[in-house]
Amino acid sequence: MKLYNTLTKQKEEFVPVHEGKVGMYVCGPTVYNYIHIGNARPMVVFDTVRRYFEYKGYDVNYVSNFTDVDDKIIKKANEEGVSASEISERFIEECKKDMAGLNVKPATVHPKATEEIDGMIVMIQNLIDKGYAYEKDGTVYFRTRKFEHYGQLSKKNLDDMRAGARIAVSDEKEDSMDFVLWKPKKEGEPSWPSPWGDGRPGWHIECSEMSKKYIGTTIDIHAGGEDLIFPHHENEIAQSEAANDEPFAKYWMHNAFLNIDNKKMSKSAGNFFTVREISEKYPLQIIRFFMLSAHYRSPLNFSDTLVEAAKNGLERILTAVDNLRELKKTAQGSLTESDQKNMEEAGALVSKFEESMEDDFNTADAISAIFELVKLSNVTAAKGSLEYVDYLYDTITKLCDILGIVTDKEEDLLDADIEALIEERQAARKAKNFARADEIRDMLAEKGIILEDTRAGVKWKRA
Numbered sequence: 001m002k003l004y005n006t007l008t009k010q011k012e013e014f015v016p017v018h019e020g021k022v023g024m025y026v027c028g029p030t031v032y033n034y035i036h037i038g039n040a041r042p043m044v045v046f047d048t049v050r051r052y053f054e055y056k057g058y059d060v061n062y063v064s065n066f067t068d069v070d071d072k073i074i075k076k077a078n079e080e081g082v083s084a085s086e087i088s089e090r091f092i093e094e095c096k097k098d099m100a101g102l103n104v105k106p107a108t109v110h111p112k113a114t115e116e117i118d119g120m121i122v123m124i125q126n127l128i129d130k131g132y133a134y135e136k137d138g139t140v141y142f143r144t145r146k147f148e149h150y151g152q153l154s155k156k157n158l159d160d161m162r163a164g165a166r167i168a169v170s171d172e173k174e175d176s177m178d179f180v181l182w183k184p185k186k187e188g189e190p191s192w193p194s195p196w197g198d199g200r201p202g203w204h205i206e207c208s209e210m211s212k213k214y215i216g217t218t219i220d221i222h223a224g225g226e227d228l229i230f231p232h233h234e235n236e237i238a239q240s241e242a243a244n245d246e247p248f249a250k251y252w253m254h255n256a257f258l259n260i261d262n263k264k265m266s267k268s269a270g271n272f273f274t275v276r277e278i279s280e281k282y283p284l285q286i287i288r289f290f291m292l293s294a295h296y297r298s299p300l301n302f303s304d305t306l307v308e309a310a311k312n313g314l315e316r317i318l319t320a321v322d323n324l325r326e327l328k329k330t331a332q333g334s335l336t337e338s339d340q341k342n343m344e345e346a347g348a349l350v351s352k353f354e355e356s357m358e359d360d361f362n363t364a365d366a367i368s369a370i371f372e373l374v375k376l377s378n379v380t381a382a383k384g385s386l387e388y389v390d391y392l393y394d395t396i397t398k399l400c401d402i403l404g405i406v407t408d409k410e411e412d413l414l415d416a417d418i419e420a421l422i423e424e425r426q427a428a429r430k431a432k433n434f435a436r437a438d439e440i441r442d443m444l445a446e447k448g449i450i451l452e453d454t455r456a457g458v459k460w461k462r463a
């Protein structure tokens with residue numbers, strides 16, 4: 001399996017640190033608002049990478065943090081007159097809802113920065129003891145000059161960067177490129193006690209600490225959006241390698257940006273969408289499929305025309321799966337000679353899917369292999385045996401599942417469930433538990449099921 005490593009600027013064969021295992025760390029969002037569709041891109045892309053490793057039999061330890069202490073969170077908390085943790089907890093919950101809508105699996109662990117402060121303090125102290133960090137009036141800085149390989153990921157030269165950096169008169173840093181590991185408390189801000197006084201950690205140290213704690217000193221894959229290469233990931237490497245004396249991450253994967261109408265997303269330009277807003281316009285499954293229709297290292301343009309195209313493409317796949325599901329009810333017998341020939345063709349397409357995924361997760365080509373399978377299915381399934389129809393159904397749904405595309409039909413699950421819920425609602429009303437009765441009615445309404453209380457009992461229909 002080959003993947004592009006930002007560190008070496010080439011595609012490399014994937015060799016895990018521990019056989020059969022993958023430890024991956026994906027930088028998560030700062031939780032001060034609903035996530036936007038740009039934030040959703042790394043979530044969808046790296047969830048798909050994870051799903052593919054799992055399909056290949058790897059045991060994946062997927063760690064993704066929530067940055068829950070930060071200037072933007074504090075600002076929002078002050079605007080609303082609530083605590084910073086109230087803001088971060090609220091938007092962690094909202095983020096999880098959006099992730100579920102996008103069918104992004106929960107991480108093995110979702111650590112939160114505020115719950116890992118003790119470990120960060122130990123790491124910072126270790127860096128000070130080794131001469132890689134120093135304290136000035138309650139602020140601890142990383143001494144970039146001391147870390148020989150600084151700039152290895154972003155391919156930046158420290159002297160060039162230094163020449164370009166502006167130094168404020170009040171700056172207490174030894175060097176303009178030194179960055180903050182710990183900052184002192186300011187009035188009205190959350191803070192934690194530390195050997196350098198009350199304060200809070202800088203942003204970069206949280207990922208160094210959490211990836212070590214939940215995966216190990218050397219992790220297989222570290223991932224995030226390409227804007228994080230510098231300074232965030234560069235600084236993470238410096239901190240972790242200086243503290244642990246081990247290589248930090250073997251492979252660095254970065255997704256390109258999602259733009260809107262070919263322009264960078266920006267609040268001030270008014271071309272900024274949250275996942276929540278978009279979900280009112282399109283089922284999020286379409287957004288997921290749209291995101292995977294491009295290679296993750298190519299910029300992706302979000303426009304109605306392109307999302308509509310993704311919608312049509314996805315519909316084509318889902319219709320083929322529906323047809324196969326129907327055929328499974330009537331088809332009979334085992335493989336015929338022509339089924340066998342068609343199965344060989346299908347097998348070659350499955351190989352094409354896998355080869356595409358193993359070539360730096362080329363989901364665009366993997367999706368075109370699914371489209372070819374759909375075409376084959378549309379032409380051959382109706383005349384095929386049950387064994388062949390089963391094979392096609394299992395194959396297409398399995399490949400869709402690797403991409404996180406749900407092929408189950410809700411109606412199939414629902415009929416019996418609806419009846420059971422209606423019965424439960426009737427019982428709740430009898431017991432005068434109107435809250436539960438209303439809850440059930442609302443739950444059904446959300447799924448497009450409308451209840452009518454008639455004299456002959458409760459009737460239901462789909463909206």
Ligand code: AMP
Pocket residue numbers: 027028029030037038039040041042223224225226227228255256257258259265
């Ligand atoms: P942030 O909350 O800004 O730290 O971002 C969380 C994740 O979303 C990071 O991996 C970012 O690189 C990524 N990200 C932010 N904006 C975009 C965008 N427009 N397109 C793709 N990824 C993005």
Ligand code: ZN
Pocket residue numbers: 027028207232
């Ligand atoms: Zn990070």
